[in-house]
Amino acid sequence: MRTVWTRIAGLGLLAGCSLASWAQAEDTPKNQDEYFELMQVFVDTFDEIDQNYVKDVDRRQLIESAIRGMLSDLDPYSDYISPEELAKFNESVDQEFVGVGIQVRFLESIRAIEVSTPLPGSPAYKAGIQAGDRIVQVADKKVSDFEQNREMESAIAILRGKPGEIVKVGYTRGDSTEINYVDLKREVIQLDSVLGDSYKADGSWNFMLDPEKKIGYVRLTHFTSRSGAEMRQALKALKSDGFKGLIIDVRFNPGGYLQTAVEIADLFLEDGVIVSTEGRNSRPVVRTAKKAGTFTGFPIVVMTNRYSASASEILAAALQDHQRGVVVGERTWGKGSVQNTLDVEDGKSKLKLTTASYYRPSKEKIHRFPGETESDKWGVMPNDGLKIEFTMEQMRVYNFDRAKRDVITKEPIPSTFDDIQLKKAREVIEQEIVKAAAPAQPADSDPAPDDKKDDEKPADDKKAARIPFFPTTLKYGL
Numbered sequence: 001m002r003t004v005w006t007r008i009a010g011l012g013l014l015a016g017c018s019l020a021s022w023a024q025a026e027d028t029p030k031n032q033d034e035y036f037e038l039m040q041v042f043v044d045t046f047d048e049i050d051q052n053y054v055k056d057v058d059r060r061q062l063i064e065s066a067i068r069g070m071l072s073d074l075d076p077y078s079d080y081i082s083p084e085e086l087a088k089f090n091e092s093v094d095q096e097f098v099g100v101g102i103q104v105r106f107l108e109s110i111r112a113i114e115v116s117t118p119l120p121g122s123p124a125y126k127a128g129i130q131a132g133d134r135i136v137q138v139a140d141k142k143v144s145d146f147e148q149n150r151e152m153e154s155a156i157a158i159l160r161g162k163p164g165e166i167v168k169v170g171y172t173r174g175d176s177t178e179i180n181y182v183d184l185k186r187e188v189i190q191l192d193s194v195l196g197d198s199y200k201a202d203g204s205w206n207f208m209l210d211p212e213k214k215i216g217y218v219r220l221t222h223f224t225s226r227s228g229a230e231m232r233q234a235l236k237a238l239k240s241d242g243f244k245g246l247i248i249d250v251r252f253n254p255g256g257y258l259q260t261a262v263e264i265a266d267l268f269l270e271d272g273v274i275v276s277t278e279g280r281n282s283r284p285v286v287r288t289a290k291k292a293g294t295f296t297g298f299p300i301v302v303m304t305n306r307y308s309a310s311a312s313e314i315l316a317a318a319l320q321d322h323q324r325g326v327v328v329g330e331r332t333w334g335k336g337s338v339q340n341t342l343d344v345e346d347g348k349s350k351l352k353l354t355t356a357s358y359y360r361p362s363k364e365k366i367h368r369f370p371g372e373t374e375s376d377k378w379g380v381m382p383n384d385g386l387k388i389e390f391t392m393e394q395m396r397v398y399n400f401d402r403a404k405r406d407v408i409t410k411e412p413i414p415s416t417f418d419d420i421q422l423k424k425a426r427e428v429i430e431q432e433i434v435k436a437a438a439p440a441q442p443a444d445s446d447p448a449p450d451d452k453k454d455d456e457k458p459a460d461d462k463k464a465a466r467i468p469f470f471p472t473t474l475k476y477g478l
Contacts, residue, residue, distance in 0.1 A: 067351075075354050077335070077354055078352060078353050079352045080351055080352075081349055083348045086348070086350060093224070094224055095190065096188060096191065096224075098162065098186055098189065099160045100122065100169070100186060101118060101121075101123050101125055101187065101189045102122070102129060103115070103116040103117050104116055104152075104155075106151055106152050107134070110134075113136075113155055115133045116403065117131045117407040118131070118408065120408065123184040123187055125408075127182045129169075131407040133173050134172050135170070135171045136170055136172055136179060137168075137170030138155050138159060138169055159186075160186070161186060163187055165185070166183050166184070166186075167186060169183075192205070192221075192230065193222045193223070194218055194219070194221075194233075195406075196208075196217060196219070196234075197412075199408045199409070201409075201411075203408050205234070208241055210426070213245075214241070214243045214244040214433070215245050216238040217247045218231065220248060220249065220250050220264070221252070222255075223264070225260065227260045227263075228263035228264055232293075235267065235295050244433045244436070245300070245433045245436075246298055246429075247300075248303065248315070252305065253307075253309070254307065254309050255309050255313075255335065257311065258275075258311060258314070258338055258358070261310075261312075261314040262274050262287045265315050265318040266289045266294070267293065268296070268319060269318065270290075270294045271288065271289050273287070273288055273289075273361040274314070275287050275317075275318065275359065275360065275361070276358065276359050276361075276363075277356045277357065278358075279357070280355070297436075300326075301429050302315070302320070302326070302327045303328050303421055303425050304316055304327055304329045304332050304382070305329050305330040305332075305395075307333060308329075308330075308380075310333075312332065313332045314366075316380045317361065320383070326428060327380060327382045328382055328386045329388055330382065330387065331380070331381050334372075336359070336366030336367030337354045337357050338354065338355055338357065339352045339354050339355070364377060365378065366378060388424050390420075390421065398419065
C-alpha cells in the first residue's frame with residue numbers, strides 16, 4: 001500500500017485532494033481499502049503508459065487527460081481548467097481583463113486588425129481610437145509580419161499584460177495609408193454586462209428604447225459580480241427618465257454567478273422564493289426576495305431564446321412564476337445545475353464541478369436531462385401565445401446586425417434586421433402599460449416607483465456563494 005501512496009504523492013495533481021482527504025473520506029476500513037485498490041488501478045495504468053507507450057507522453061498532459069476523462073463521464077458542465085486556461089476562464093466569468101480597451105476582429109484579406117469599437121473610458125477610447133480604425137503595428141512589430149494564422153494571438157500577447165505598462169500602437173483610418181502612432185497604458189478593463197439598445201454620443205448606454213412611450217430596454221449579456229450594480233444603475237437612470245415599462249433581453253446569455261441572478265431578480269420582487277438549490281453534501285437552500293430596494297410599479301417582459309441558460313433561466317423563471325413579468329421568445333436551454341469552482345494545485349488550476357441542482361419558485365425543475373424531449377418539462381417556456389422562434393439564419397443575421405450597431409458613433413446606427421421577437425415584446429409591454437395606466441382598485445394598486453426605496457442593500461442582506469457558470473465571449477477584447 002505504501003508504494004501506491006508514494007506514486008500518487010509523486011503525481012501531486014489528483015483533483016486537488018490531499019492524501020489526508022482520501023484517507024479520511026470514509027470512516028470504515030472497507031471503504032478505505034476500496035480507495036487504495038482503485039488508486040492502484042489508476043497508478044498502474046499511468047505507469048504502463050508512461051513506460052511502454054510507443055512514444056514519449058508528457059506526464060502532466062496524461063494526468064490532465066485523465067482528470068478530464070473522469071469529469072466528462074459526470075455531466076457536460078463539470079470541467080478541469082488548466083493553469084494555461086485559468087486566465088481565460090476568469091476573464092470569461094468576470095468579463096474583466098488587462099488591456100488597452102478595444103474590441104476587434106481580424107481582416108484576413110489585408111492582414112490587419114480592425115477595431116469594432118473602443119470601450120468607453122478605456123486607454124484606447126481616451127486616445128481617440130475609433131471604430132473602423134485598422135491596427136497595423138503593435139510595439140514596433142507589423143501585424144502583417146506576425147506568424148500567419150496566429151496574428152490575433154500574437155497581438156493579444158503584446159496588448160495584454162501587466163497594468164501600467166505602455167504599448168505603442170500604429171493604426172490607419174479610413175482610406176488613408178498614413179500610420180498614426182499612439183502610446184497606450186494598459187489598465188484593468190471591465191466589460192459591461194448590462195447594455196442598452198445603442199450607445200449615446202458620450203459612450204454611455206441608452207436604456208430608453210422608446211422615449212415617447214417610455215419603454216426601457218436592457219440587454220443582460222452575462223451575470224458577473226458587477227451585473228447587479230450595473231442593473232441597479234440602469235434602473236435608476238430609467239426611473240429618472242420616467243419609464244413606464246421594461247424589456248429585459250437575456251437572449252444568448254449563457255449565465256454566470258448564481259448569486260447575481262438572485263440579486264437581479266430581487267430588484268423586481270418584494271418577497272417570495274427566487275430559487276432553491278439542493279446538493280448532495282449540503283442542506284437545501286432557499287433564496288428569497290426582500291422588499292428593501294425593490295423597483296415596482298411597471299410591467300416587465302423578459303426576452304429569451306434557446307441559448308438563454310443557467311442564471312438567465314433563474315431570472316426568467318422567478319419573474320414568470322411570481323407573475324411579475326411575462327416571457328417572450330423561445331424556450332430556454334435547460335441548465336438547472338450549479339457548478340462550484342474548486343482550487344487545484346493551490347489555485348494554479350481549478351475544477352468546475354457540479355455540486356447542486358436548482359429549482360424555480362414553482363418547484364419545477366429547469367434542467368433538461370439526457371433523453372428528455374420537447375414534450376417534457378424543462379427550461380423556461382414563453383407565456384401562452386408569446387412563443388416567437390428564430391431560424392438559424394435569422395440568428396446569424398441578428399448577431400451580425402447587433403455587432404454592427406454596438407459601436408460608439410455620433411448618431412446611433414439604425415437596425416436593418418426585422419427582430420420579430422423584440423416587436424412582440426414591445427407589443428406586449430405597450431398593452432401592459434395601457435392596463436397599468438387604467439384606474440385600479442386600491443387593494444390591487446402598487447406604490448408608484450417614486451415611493452419605493454431603491455438604495456443599495458446592505459452587503460449582509462443576502463449572502464450566498466458565488467457559483468459561476470462558464471460563459472463564452474463572442475468578440476476579442478484587447
